[in-house]
Amino acid sequence: MNHPTHPAHPHELAGSRNADVPLAHGTAPTEPQPLKDPVCGMTVTEQSEHRHEHDGRLYYFCSAHCKNKFSANPSQFAASKPAPQQEQPAPAGTIYTCPMHPEIRQDHPGNCPKCGMTLEPLLPELEEGENKELVDFQQRFWWTLPLTVVVTLMAMFGHRLNWFDMATQSWVELTLSLPIVLWAGWPFFLRGWQSVVNRSPNMWTLISLGTGAAFVYSVVATVAPQVFPASFVSMGRVAVYFEAAVVIISLTLLGQVLELKARSQTSAAIRSLLGLSPKTARRIQPDGSEEDVPLNHVHVGDVLRIRPGEKVPVDGIVIEGSSSVDESMLTGEPVPVSKRAGDKVIGATLNTSGALVMRSERVGAATMLAQIVQMVAQAQRSKAPMQRMADVVAGYFVVSVVAIALLTFFGWGFFGPEPSWVYGLINAVSVLIIACPCALGLATPMSIMVATGRGATQGVLFHDAAAIENLRKIDTLVIDKTGTLTEGRPAFDRAVPAPGFEADEVLRLAASLDQGSEHPLAETIVRAARERGMTLDKPENFESGSGIGVRGQVGGRQLALGNTTLMQQIGVSVAPLVPQAEALRTEGASVMHLAVDGQLVGLLAVSDPIKQSTPEALATLKAAGLRIVMATGDGLTTAKAVGVRLGIDEVHGEVKPADKLILIERLQRDGHVVAMAGDGINDAPALAKADVGVAMGTGTDVAMNSAQVTLVKGDLRGIAIARLLSEATVGNMKQNLMFAFLYNALGIPIAAGVLYPLTGWLLSPMIAALAMSLSSASVIGNALRLRRSRV
Secondary structure, eight states, X not given: OOOTTOOOOTTTSTTOHHHHSOOXXXXXXXXXXXXXXXXXXXXXXXXXXXXXXXXTEEEEESSHXXXXXXXXXXXXXXXXXXXXXXXXXXXXXXXXXXXXXXXXEESSOOBOTTTOOBOEESSOOSSOOOOHHXXXXXXXXXXXXXXXXXXXXXXXXXXXXXXXXXXXXXXXXXXXXXXXXXXXXXXXXXXXXXXXXXXXXXXXXXXXXXXXXXXXXXXXXXXXXXXXOGGGEETTEEOOOHHHHHHHHHHHHHHHHHHHHHHTTTTHHXXXXXXXXXXXXXXXXXXXXXXXXXXXXXXXXXXXXXXXXXXXXXXXXXXXXXXEEEOHHHHOXXXXXXXXXXXXXXXXXXXXXXXXXXXXXXXXXXXXXXXXXXXXXXXXXXXXXXXXXXXXXXXXHHHHHHHHHHHHHHHHHHHSXXXXXXXXXXXXXXXXXXXXXXXXXXXXXXXXXXXXXXXXXXXXXXXXHHHHHHHTTOOEEEEOIIIXXXXXXXXXXXXXEOTTOOHHXXXXXXXXHHTTOOOHXXXXXXXXXXXXXXXXXXXXXXXXXXXXXXXXXXXXXXXEEEOHHHHHHTTOOOGGGHHHHHHHHHTTXXXXXXXXXXXXXXXXXXXXXBOTTHHHHHHHHHHTTOEEEEEOSSOHHHHHHHHHHHTOOEEEOSOOHHHHHHHHHHHHHTTOOXXXXXXXXXXXXXXXXXXXXXXXXXXXXXXXXXXXXXXXXXXXXXXXXXXHHHHHHHXXXXXXXXXXXXXXXXXXXXXXXXTHHHXXXXXXXXXXXXXXXXXXXXXXXXXXXXXGOOO
């Protein structure tokens, strides 16, 4: 049950920096360990202030209510064990779609009628259990892998080991293969059948036909060897190919396990976004009392309190208090924004210092965060599925192979020498085995796998194959400013003294005063002074001016540090340093004025420095013919200043997440192939929508989960490396596909017996299996050449 008076759990509080604030530079947050309240079953942590010791064990509670209930009768709750967790059904109205064919939508789970892939929820839940299909396939793979190894070893070395006579060995192989084919491979046969019923031939059609033909042929050869001509008896038995069927099934299961693990990460971006909201809100009742309520119990018009360090629960307006709010999740701007009565606040942004009272205006699906979640989901699902070169001809290939196998069977049956139908069966099986899609299926994934490993050694992480294929086509790169072109955090730039003062003294005085402030800009100034070894005085009578600056006494002198509004309030003229201040602002810096005893003594500039690697990276990308576009949530003046310094002509400032998404869509409509590079939560929809999304490894988890490529060190030069690797990989894939089709073009006619009238040659299923293995080996060997390619 839920108690309306429960306070929020420590790890669920918006102010819990360990749990909720994305840390820069990949720093892993320290998560408090989750526990269960023994009374109500709610999740708590060891940070809870409500605790009670019983029988030498410490119990934690979500509220005083539960603690008092436990204290009254500890044995009732201490002895009880939590009920086993049951699988939660999907919420009513859940829509399922195919990752490869987003046009397929239905209201229940199942497989895609086009490709056989398991359908996924259109919008994932925040708390998702284990993937049932992944667990199932892992069990099928690991439980039957020993049997596959034994069958394969017996087929290769059984005649040398002499454990059984060869006829008995066929029965042993049959017995060991039954659970692999009929249990482990059952999902593949089911999908193969569905592909026939849906008239959508795909890889499952070929896999089920190839393995099924090899298995059925081998069963007949084991159970009724007398139906085969004597010429097909070798070493005391008719050759069987159980190992071909079981190896293909085990390899396919392994491929599916790896694919399902990778696909489970595609919804991580949305789950990360859903996790940004605080779990509770502190509501102020009309009688003045306060209570913590679940976020979904907040309604429009509710009055909510936001304490320092907490997250804003929903969108609304401040009605009391003042503070600085970190809105980087929306704007990307690293400097918190001052908020006071009458200002708008956005849900999931972080209240850094003061306390606020707000009135909720937009809740649930109407909040800005909910809209970003919807945009990311739509962008991910609207992206066209990757169409590999093999996929273009896959349907025709499957139909052609089946038709050739049938023609071979009936052709030999009606026109071949006796026993004509046995020859027909053997040759038809050879056609299906040699055409089994191992080489064709490996042609692209092997190149992708090697390229992914090679990219990782260069600091470039590819999340999927589509990114590797599409990067070489990119002609336009849209780049966020904060954290992508720049370091993404404020840094002290310089101090500009007024005539008669020294720059170091201006910095020392400002840092001494700022010791009393919690604002990030103040921390930057204090840190800069301490790095220079300056001795700071203790501030006295410190006052914060609600976002316009700070005042106090240092060394017996009255100091004021802030913007021009604060200077006007205390009657200090900023005219002597206006030219210098404007010059700093045009360079993208934030400017603060320092007054001592009513006299202007200097300026301090704090800016977001450009990364050292950025100019070289942009020069390389421009030389490669890419059009560079900057899109940032920062002010237009700052954005243009950075654009001028970096030689970027097309600059868009003050853009919100939806604006970036619209920009990407407009460029795509104009025929451009667009990559988006960003690091923030506000970049997530655009990263998901772009043809290739590139996230900085120094940015937020949401950005990295939305993108297809991550630059581990946040160095844009990685994009140039990734493009070269893309070109090499696609070339390698073309070579692999050529090998695979060449083997099929030569092997299938020979397997069908077209050379028999001229040479008397027939391709037995054993030779067909060998040829199939060689084709796969050549594809793998060629893909491994990528490890030595120059990028």
